[in-house]
Amino acid sequence: MDEYSTPAPWKWRKVAYGGMQPGFDDNHTDDSFLKDMVTNANVVKRDLYKVILDSVCITQYLCTVILVVLVWTYTLASAVSFESLLFLDITLLVSGFVLLLITASMISLKLLVQYILNILYFTIGLYALSPIYHTLTRSISSDSIWALTTMLILLHLFMHDYTGCTVKAPGSVANPTLSSNISLNTSIIASVLIASRLPSRQLVFAVVLFSLQVFLFAPFIVYCMKRYSTWLYLCFSLVLVGLTLALVYRLQGFLFGLLLGLLVFINFVCPYWLTRIQKYKFEINGPWDEAKLCFDITE
Amino acid sequence: MLDFEIAKKKKMSIKCRVWWPKEISSSKFSSSSRSLLLFGWFVSCSPSCLDVVVAFAYSDDFLALHSSDSAIQEAIYHANEAMPVTLQKSSLTVLGRCVLPFENTLHVHNFNMINHDQNLHSCNYAEDFLLNGQQTSLANPANSSCGCVDYDGLLEQCKHAFHCSSIWIQLVHDACSYSSIEIAWIPTLDHLHWNGKVLPSAELHVMIYETPRYGSHHFAINFCSTKLTKCPTKRPKWVEELYHKPQLIDLDTVILAINCSSAANIYFYKDLGLQSSSQQSVLCMFLNFIWRLLAIVVATCSTFLYIVLQFFNKVVGSGSNFWLCTTLTNIFSNTWKNIQVRCHQFLYWPIVLDEIGLRSRASVEYAEKAGLQRHSLWSSAVIDVFLGNFVGYALLIHAEDLLEWFSTIAIHFTDDVLRTGCVWLMGVPAGFKLNTELAGVFGIISLNAIQIWSTLWFSAADVFSYVIKAVALSGILLGMTISVALISDMIAIATFHVNILEYWISLLYSLQIQALTALWRLFRGRKWNPLRQRLDSYEYSVEQHVVGSLLFTPLLLLLPTTSVFYIFFAIMNLTIIFFLTLIEIIISIIHDTPYSKILIWLVSSKRFPSGIWFETLHCQSVSDASSADGSLNNVEARKFAPILSLLHSNIFSFGQLAFPHYKNVCSGFQYKTLRSAISGILTGKSNSTMPRPEVPPEMPWMSVSYKDYWYICYNAVLACLQ
Numbered sequence A: 001m002d003e004y005s006t007p008a009p010w011k012w013r014k015v016a017y018g019g020m021q022p023g024f025d026d027n028h029t030d031d032s033f034l035k036d037m038v039t040n041a042n043v044v045k046r047d048l049y050k051v052i053l054d055s056v057c058i059t060q061y062l063c064t065v066i067l068v069v070l071v072w073t074y075t076l077a078s079a080v081s082f083e084s085l086l087f088l089d090i091t092l093l094v095s096g097f098v099l100l101l102i103t104a105s106m107i108s109l110k111l112l113v114q115y116i117l118n119i120l121y122f123t124i125g126l127y128a129l130s131p132i133y134h135t136l137t138r139s140i141s142s143d144s145i146w147a148l149t150t151m152l153i154l155l156h157l158f159m160h161d162y163t164g165c166t167v168k169a170p171g172s173v174a175n176p177t178l179s180s181n182i183s184l185n186t187s188i189i190a191s192v193l194i195a196s197r198l199p200s201r202q203l204v205f206a207v208v209l210f211s212l213q214v215f216l217f218a219p220f221i222v223y224c225m226k227r228y229s230t231w232l233y234l235c236f237s238l239v240l241v242g243l244t245l246a247l248v249y250r251l252q253g254f255l256f257g258l259l260l261g262l263l264v265f266i267n268f269v270c271p272y273w274l275t276r277i278q279k280y281k282f283e284i285n286g287p288w289d290e291a292k293l294c295f296d297i298t299e
Numbered sequence B: 001m002l003d004f005e006i007a008k009k010k011k012m013s014i015k016c017r018v019w020w021p022k023e024i025s026s027s028k029f030s031s032s033s034r035s036l037l038l039f040g041w042f043v044s045c046s047p048s049c050l051d052v053v054v055a056f057a058y059s060d061d062f063l064a065l066h067s068s069d070s071a072i073q074e075a076i077y078h079a080n081e082a083m084p085v086t087l088q089k090s091s092l093t094v095l096g097r098c099v100l101p102f103e104n105t106l107h108v109h110n111f112n113m114i115n116h117d118q119n120l121h122s123c124n125y126a127e128d129f130l131l132n133g134q135q136t137s138l139a140n141p142a143n144s145s146c147g148c149v150d151y152d153g154l155l156e157q158c159k160h161a162f163h164c165s166s167i168w169i170q171l172v173h174d175a176c177s178y179s180s181i182e183i184a185w186i187p188t189l190d191h192l193h194w195n196g197k198v199l200p201s202a203e204l205h206v207m208i209y210e211t212p213r214y215g216s217h218h219f220a221i222n223f224c225s226t227k228l229t230k231c232p233t234k235r236p237k238w239v240e241e242l243y244h245k246p247q248l249i250d251l252d253t254v255i256l257a258i259n260c261s262s263a264a265n266i267y268f269y270k271d272l273g274l275q276s277s278s279q280q281s282v283l284c285m286f287l288n289f290i291w292r293l294l295a296i297v298v299a300t301c302s303t304f305l306y307i308v309l310q311f312f313n314k315v316v317g318s319g320s321n322f323w324l325c326t327t328l329t330n331i332f333s334n335t336w337k338n339i340q341v342r343c344h345q346f347l348y349w350p351i352v353l354d355e356i357g358l359r360s361r362a363s364v365e366y367a368e369k370a371g372l373q374r375h376s377l378w379s380s381a382v383i384d385v386f387l388g389n390f391v392g393y394a395l396l397i398h399a400e401d402l403l404e405w406f407s408t409i410a411i412h413f414t415d416d417v418l419r420t421g422c423v424w425l426m427g428v429p430a431g432f433k434l435n436t437e438l439a440g441v442f443g444i445i446s447l448n449a450i451q452i453w454s455t456l457w458f459s460a461a462d463v464f465s466y467v468i469k470a471v472a473l474s475g476i477l478l479g480m481t482i483s484v485a486l487i488s489d490m491i492a493i494a495t496f497h498v499n500i501l502e503y504w505i506s507l508l509y510s511l512q513i514q515a516l517t518a519l520w521r522l523f524r525g526r527k528w529n530p531l532r533q534r535l536d537s538y539e540y541s542v543e544q545h546v547v548g549s550l551l552f553t554p555l556l557l558l559l560p561t562t563s564v565f566y567i568f569f570a571i572m573n574l575t576i577i578f579f580l581t582l583i584e585i586i587i588s589i590i591h592d593t594p595y596s597k598i599l600i601w602l603v604s605s606k607r608f609p610s611g612i613w614f615e616t617l618h619c620q621s622v623s624d625a626s627s628a629d630g631s632l633n634n635v636e637a638r639k640f641a642p643i644l645s646l647l648h649s650n651i652f653s654f655g656q657l658a659f660p661h662y663k664n665v666c667s668g669f670q671y672k673t674l675r676s677a678i679s680g681i682l683t684g685k686s687n688s689t690m691p692r693p694e695v696p697p698e699m700p701w702m703s704v705s706y707k708d709y710w711y712i713c714y715n716a717v718l719a720c721l722q
Helices: A048-054 A056-076 A082-103 A109-134 A142-159 A178-195 A201-228 A230-251 A253-280 B002-009 B022-026 B060-066 B069-081 B124-139 B149-161 B225-229 B237-242 B251-271 B282-319 B323-331 B333-353 B364-374 B376-397 B399-426 B436-459 B461-478 B480-494 B496-523 B542-592 B595-603 B654-667 B671-683 B706-721
Strands: B014-021 B035-046 B049-059 B093-099 B169-174 B186-189 B202-209 B526-529 B534-537 B609-618 B643-651
Touching: A048 A056, A048 A253, A056 A082, A056 A142, A056 A178, A056 A201, A056 A230, A056 A253, A082 A201, A109 A178, A109 A201, A109 B542, A142 A178, A178 A201, A178 B496, A178 B542, A201 A230, A201 B542, A230 A253, B014 B022, B014 B186, B014 B251, B022 B049, B022 B202, B035 B060, B035 B251, B049 B060, B049 B093, B049 B251, B069 B093, B069 B251, B186 B202, B251 B364, B282 B333, B282 B706, B323 B333, B333 B364, B333 B376, B333 B480, B333 B542, B333 B706, B364 B376, B364 B595, B376 B399, B376 B461, B376 B480, B376 B542, B376 B595, B399 B436, B399 B461, B399 B542, B436 B461, B436 B496, B436 B542, B461 B480, B480 B496, B480 B542, B496 B526, B496 B542, B542 B654, B595 B654
Parallel strands: B014 B049, B014 B202, B093 B169, B202 B643
Antiparallel strands: B035 B049, B035 B093, B169 B186, B526 B534, B609 B643
């Protein structure tokens, strides 16, 4: 009716009570509806250069894993002898300790002694278990073992915690998550499976020791290095990538091309792609969101 | 009284059931008797129905001849004292009269006076009764001799003897004969007097029963006595009260009264001094003498056995200090249990047989039940020894053949089954590719164990003939169960190596399975909480993860080898245990079968009633006796034709008779134990949870003196004759 369509005497208020406000419809949408909306509040502005530098850690770890697989391939093909492997192990151990001493900020003598003791127990245990591993998979065909190992390594790469350091470093904040535990377990099982195909007991011991050293300690060393100095870390990664490419090239050309492509893709193409589609990001937050605790619980 | 008025207002007629013994209807009474005096019980559980259980009847001239009212009263009182306690509540009384045929033509109207009360209120009805007496004489001036007044004195005495006044019913002879059931006449109700009022309408239902006697038949309404004891109701009391329906018939008390009727008659008769001295024939005396001789012989033999058993007990008692004796009893555990059961049977048979006061049990049902238990021990022992003689002599005769057969079996088992099996497992069994080293280790250990054990046994082969003779001898002397138990123990000893191998392999297998489940939980980041019986999330350290992964791989990949060996030995062990369990079941069956009950059931199955049923015959009332008198009350003179029923009982079938005794055998085969046994097998836990039938429990050793024991045996055998 006409006498009811006069303009409302008061403004529309956003209240939860009071029933219908006269002059307005029940589903009236005011102009101030989205006043409190915040767009892209948590979105980080990404810089291409920084993203490329950050993706170096992925490529570096990928190359580490590929190096381990290469060592396995050469040992399975009987191209590497037990003594050279042992030499490799000891070199890695020593260089790792050196790097640790240089780069770690708070390392005490007691902690060092503890590390050495752990490694000692570890080595003795492996030496005792190696006869069992030697004949473990005799009855299973090689193809099954290789397929299983490949799948386990892929799982390991997917589940790996690239920001963490596998072994809990002193002073680090984050606890190892479930997926990082799974990745660690799969890597160990894969190395044991591969080791069980080797012809002699000493080779088994050497290979398992080598793989475990790399999988357990390499992320930790790299983490310490990164914390110490970014340039050192970048140089180390570059050397690592170069070494991997050279060795793969020696092995097979096709694989070299594949690896190069993969590295370029991860390191350059993906960051560019990420920064390019960044502008499409449209996140909205508003008073309608669930309340979130804004403080961090640390141990 | 108030209840009756209400009932009257509702036009509800009283339902009256008369339980009438067949002997009264089929027996002849002297011609001078006018009426029969009825004795029995009144059972009532609601104000609108009444059960009149007639136990026995005597013609009134016979009683008047032999005794006085007070003597009758005393006799009734003493007879009532001997009844079961539940029956003493509705006490044995004089019920009333039943007027015999030739008198019926003279007396047209007969009054029935019923004073109904529940035996709870003591003196309220005394006045009513007096009033009734007066009213009777007032209301019926035409019939001064209704006969009820004669019994006033008796009633007064009854009233003083018990707390409350007794009930009186008067019945009339109704001549409709049923030759098929040998009944010449049945009683009918004519009038109903209630507190001075005559109620001619009462629904009468006559149930005819044959008086139960010990050794002949009785009635029972329990289908299976064991089922009654299990009451699964855990509901609160108010729920039951909610569903409580008014009981219309107290059948338990009625059947109990029927079962006690014969005993009541005997007590009444004895107490009145009417028992005639029975003259024993020469045959009876001769039988008596022979029986005494037999009793002496049996008592002497069993006392001799008792002395031997006591000596044996002393030896065992002193020998139990040595570890050798205890190990022997553990090895021959089955035999030892059965020997103890046999000793228990030999010791206690006279005590169980000599049940005192059998005949003095008033209810035939109770007496029968107690009587059946008497013969259980000695019959079981005798049958056992009898069977054992068969088996023992058979063994003795065929000793050499048995020896040869046994050694062939043993060689076949060791070589073709065990050894070949182990060698097969060490190779590629059923296409499984096992870990060669581990399979080799297991195989060599098992083969060595089998080799050692079989060498031991075959070097002692010449002992076997003596062993067989010992088994036969034990069967002849001690019974079949002991020799069979001995055989089962020997089999257990002979297959000891399989048992040990299976035990160790199952231990290894179960440990491996447990370790694998724990490591799998480690991979998922979970830990078992034994307090809350659940899985909690838990963060393991890196070292734990490393060690866990390093151990997980070999455990998982070695599992097929262990499980194959485990399955093989588990199957061997289960087969052996299966045979041993079969033997134990046979022993249990021999122990538990109720031989005496079965024999009595075969001879006279009527002694095992399992329920009652009523055969209904209808009888049109001949005496449509006149309502010419008119109604004394303002109730219509309606006549109801009485319903006639015969009380029969169902008999137990053989299965229902014997099956409840095999509870022990079936106790081991419950669903729960089977399920736990199967899960134990799958996870490799030790198989001590296999179902085993239980052996009957033992009683303490007897330490009665030899002379007392002789007297017990003598009295027990003598008591059998009565």
